[in-house]
Amino acid sequence: MGATGSKLEKALGDQFPEGERYFGLENFGNTCYCNSVLQALYFCVPFREQLLDYYSNNKSIGDAEENLLTCLADLFTQISSQKKKTGVIAPKRFVQRLKKQNEIFRSYMHQDAHEFLNFLLNELVDILEKEAHAIKSDAESSSPPEKISNGPKTGQANGAQKEPLVTWVHKNFQGLLTNETRCLRCETVTARDETFLDLSLDIEQNSSITSCLKNFSSTETLNAEDKFFCDKCCSLQEAQKRMKIKKPPHILVIHLKRFKYIEQLGRYKKLLYRVVFPLELKLSNTMEDADSEYSLFAVVVHVGSGPNHGHYVSLVKSHNHWLFFDDENVEMIDESVVQTFFGSAQEYSSNTDHGYILFYESIGTGNKS
Amino acid sequence: MKMMNNGYNSSFNSNSVGLMSNTGATTASSSSSTSTTNANSQSQGLKTYFKTPEGRYKLHYEKTHPPGFLPFSHGKSVSQVTLAQLKDKPAQAGPAPSSSSSASASSGVRYAAAKFLGVGGGNGVRAIGFAGGNGTGKAVNGTSRSGSLVGSNGSHSILNPNYDGKGTYLIFNVGDTIFIGDLNSPDKDPIKSLHFSNSNPICHAFDPEAKDGHDLLIGLNSGDVYSVSLRQQLQDVGKKLVGAQHYNKEGSVNNSRCTSVAWIPKSDGAFVVAHADGNLYVYEKSKDASVDTSFPVIKDQTQFSVAHARSSKSNPIARWHICQGSINNVAFSTDGVYLATVGRDGYLRVFDYSKDQLICGGKSYYGALLCCTWSLNPWHFVDFLLQVSGVAFDSYWSSPTSDDIEENVVYRFGSVGQDTQLLLWDLSMDEIVVPLRRCPPGGSPTFSTGSQSAHWDSITPLGTLQPAPCMRDVPKLSPVVAHRVHTEPLSGLLFTQESILTACREGHVKIWMRPSSESQSSNSEALVGGSSSLAGSRVGSSILK
Numbered sequence: 067m068g069a070t071g072s073k074l075e076k077a078l079g080d081q082f083p084e085g086e087r088y089f090g091l092e093n094f095g096n097t098c099y100c101n102s103v104l105q106a107l108y109f110c111v112p113f114r115e116q117l118l119d120y121y122s123n124n125k126s127i128g129d130a131e132e133n134l135l136t137c138l139a140d141l142f143t144q145i146s147s148q149k150k151k152t153g154v155i156a157p158k159r160f161v162q163r164l165k166k167q168n169e170i171f172r173s174y175m176h177q178d179a180h181e182f183l184n185f186l187l188n189e190l191v192d193i194l195e196k197e198a199h200a201i202k203s204d205a206e207s208s209s210p211p212e213k214i215s216n217g218p219k220t221g222q223a224n225g226a227q228k229e230p231l232v233t234w235v236h237k238n239f240q241g242l243l244t245n246e247t248r249c250l251r252c253e254t255v256t257a258r259d260e261t262f263l264d265l266s267l268d269i270e271q272n273s274s275i276t277s278c279l280k281n282f283s284s285t286e287t288l289n290a291e292d293k294f295f296c297d298k299c300c301s302l303q304e305a306q307k308r309m310k311i312k313k314p315p316h317i318l319v320i321h322l323k324r325f326k327y328i329e330q331l332g333r334y335k336k337l338l339y340r341v342v343f344p345l346e347l348k349l350s351n352t353m354e355d356a357d358s359e360y361s362l363f364a365v366v367v368h369v370g371s372g373p374n375h376g377h378y379v380s381l382v383k384s385h386n387h388w389l390f391f392d393d394e395n396v397e398m399i400d401e402s403v404v405q406t407f408f409g410s411a412q413e414y415s416s417n418t419d420h421g422y423i424l425f426y427e428s429i430g431t432g433n434k435s
Numbered sequence: 436m437k438m439m440n441n442g443y444n445s446s447f448n449s450n451s452v453g454l455m456s457n458t459g460a461t462t463a464s465s466s467s468s469t470s471t472t473n474a475n476s477q478s479q480g481l482k483t484y485f486k487t488p489e490g491r492y493k494l495h496y497e498k499t500h501p502p503g504f505l506p507f508s509h510g511k512s513v514s515q516v517t518l519a520q521l522k523d524k525p526a527q528a529g530p531a532p533s534s535s536s537s538a539s540a541s542s543g544v545r546y547a548a549a550k551f552l553g554v555g556g557g558n559g560v561r562a563i564g565f566a567g568g569n570g571t572g573k574a575v576n577g578t579s580r581s582g583s584l585v586g587s588n589g590s591h592s593i594l595n596p597n598y599d600g601k602g603t604y605l606i607f608n609v610g611d612t613i614f615i616g617d618l619n620s621p622d623k624d625p626i627k628s629l630h631f632s633n634s635n636p637i638c639h640a641f642d643p644e645a646k647d648g649h650d651l652l653i654g655l656n657s658g659d660v661y662s663v664s665l666r667q668q669l670q671d672v673g674k675k676l677v678g679a680q681h682y683n684k685e686g687s688v689n690n691s692r693c694t695s696v697a698w699i700p701k702s703d704g705a706f707v708v709a710h711a712d713g714n715l716y717v718y719e720k721s722k723d724a725s726v727d728t729s730f731p732v733i734k735d736q737t738q739f740s741v742a743h744a745r746s747s748k749s750n751p752i753a754r755w756h757i758c759q760g761s762i763n764n765v766a767f768s769t770d771g772v773y774l775a776t777v778g779r780d781g782y783l784r785v786f787d788y789s790k791d792q793l794i795c796g797g798k799s800y801y802g803a804l805l806c807c808t809w810s811l812n813p814w815h816f817v818d819f820l821l822q823v824s825g826v827a828f829d830s831y832w833s834s835p836t837s838d839d840i841e842e843n844v845v846y847r848f849g850s851v852g853q854d855t856q857l858l859l860w861d862l863s864m865d866e867i868v869v870p871l872r873r874c875p876p877g878g879s880p881t882f883s884t885g886s887q888s889a890h891w892d893s894i895t896p897l898g899t900l901q902p903a904p905c906m907r908d909v910p911k912l913s914p915v916v917a918h919r920v921h922t923e924p925l926s927g928l929l930f931t932q933e934s935i936l937t938a939c940r941e942g943h944v945k946i947w948m949r950p951s952s953e954s955q956s957s958n959s960e961a962l963v964g965g966s967s968s969l970a971g972s973r974v975g976s977s978i979l980k
Contacts, residue, residue, distance in 0.1 A: 272854045273854060274854070340924065345803060346781070346803065348800060348801055357905065411855070411922065
């Protein structure tokens, strides 16, 4: 392990980014789903910085109850404060806490990395919301912490929104979708907004993220069994429905639906489809004036031909170098290697390493916070 | 071919003689399975023709690497195709078939065997090829062995006299090998393979103007570049390059991947080599390849700069630092005046080559640009975006309304992408260019020079790079034809007088006959177009006029 570390250091040489740490994570028996996602999140720099910030600010409040947030913050602090530049760390406390918290992750079975990411982000949001409420009720008059001060106001300004609190997790990952339904009889458009922390996309063989996003936003007709109840017509009507991105998130997480339930088989199957993901992504199906531009910084890769077994690794871009994280191993890779994780152009292929969760960060003018 | 290659290996290495039967058997089984899966997958929803407004294009021939040859590095090597036309050999004492009796016999047998195996076409070839592995294989072993031995002594001692005449050849790379096929032969298997032991070939270019000497350039993943004579390769029976000039040996000038090579038209043997680190080098084939030049350190990576070699005897003669990140493709206008480059940074740049000057450029909408090509008219230029892997102009297509050509020029061009589809586009200058001119400054991908539009020249000074256009400001063009031609993502596209050639990343090439040409006659004229690699399905285009 030490040898691989020094190899990476040698490979980077004097280009080793200052203050950056590249640490592998130990596997505690099928915890690669967790390791791969943790690496992607660690190299999501705004998220990491805000988490470390939060941790250093709240440490003084006294050792409150241990939760997933404190365990994650603890792990990230541990990595970033290592004396050595490379090495291996055991995310023991975090994994223990995760297993305690959710029985799904308790077994030694192969787990779904997307399910874990989703659970983790929602859990962090819950913890932050609870804390904010506690602070609010503690000191009604005193102003809430600076970090969340914008949240309630903008929330109320929007009116009927039930989710007034915008935590730093939201600020990073949350986007807004709008679901427009147009009644084909009275032409009334009903728009319903919903927030998302990641987008799950249906995939097709030999396609690209851009085409999958286009399908995601394509117009769908609701008819026959699946009619729409129009409030104006007060009856079930044929309608057209489409999803649009109203507010693109700062960090866009795209989950490719590679695990599909096949009714005829009565089980899940992994779709090995080749789905091209660009290093720079333009979102054109948004409602904002300018097209949002994103840059790919992490990919969680599923290795294996089926849904119930296999392995997870991650590719991470840090300071313009691409790194390959496979549990405790960290290697440098060339950018051109990223395209070997697009998938298989034909059904029977020896290549089983497929991009599964993609992390894009907004670049250019859309940069907030 | 494959069988003979096996024979060659085994007779050379005593350890592998024992293996030979094994390899023979396994290859045979694996290849038969490949051929069946290929046959299956090829037939899965893939038609052998496609319809266009001008008629039906029919699948004429297919070319591929020998069965059982599987590139190891999945996805890393992308097949590119180059067409090469050899003219009749100039009157000269050609290699007499009597140079050495045993050798000529061997090459004769070889050729006969190749011919024999070639007959039948399609799967029949494979079956015969592998039956031969047991029976006739022995004879071939013997001959190829002597052939290779002599070949290693002196490359000129055995020559296959069958390649003296004219012919059109297809050059494509798969994994660590370059294959050469005869465009006008129904034989699916290549007639020649060139193996590279140190690094994978990535790009190649053929110089149709070369009067003599070297006409084929090959760029490697290691950064090394070779120039060779195509005819000499065809006439040699070995698997190695013969009579090659080696430039940038072991990356002595630049050790990053060689991404694109191009002969400079009308330059008498000068060529450029683009690298993955954003540098481009100019070489002259007449100069000594072994003397390397050192160039000053690039001070500002973000700035375009040209450095000329101090000594006029050395190679390369100049270095152009073009951009940060990889240069993905380069293309010269047919008159050799302008050089276009596209790269990872998403910019298309157009240079006045002889003046070392950046004229104009623009950023793409979707990000990294992969390929670019010129039409025959140098100022009508199309650049293509991330998800298109190959693009080419069809200079043989003429607009049905060619009578009013002055007012309305229509260009036919094609693109291939990772969605396995071939798209054909008709670009009408009055429909596309005029709306573009109405765009607000800065948001427009148009650029003009000369007297074409003084208005735009006043806004954009020479050498300005335009930012990426906004989606809504760019007129959308829809393809006239979209056809799924292969099962694998595509990587190359070429137009010839009689046909369209499509190639997929894994090294399968299909030749689609144009509707008009009934005859299967030989000799395609010069071709237009280059291609490069990477992602998908959507196409955007912008025109520089």
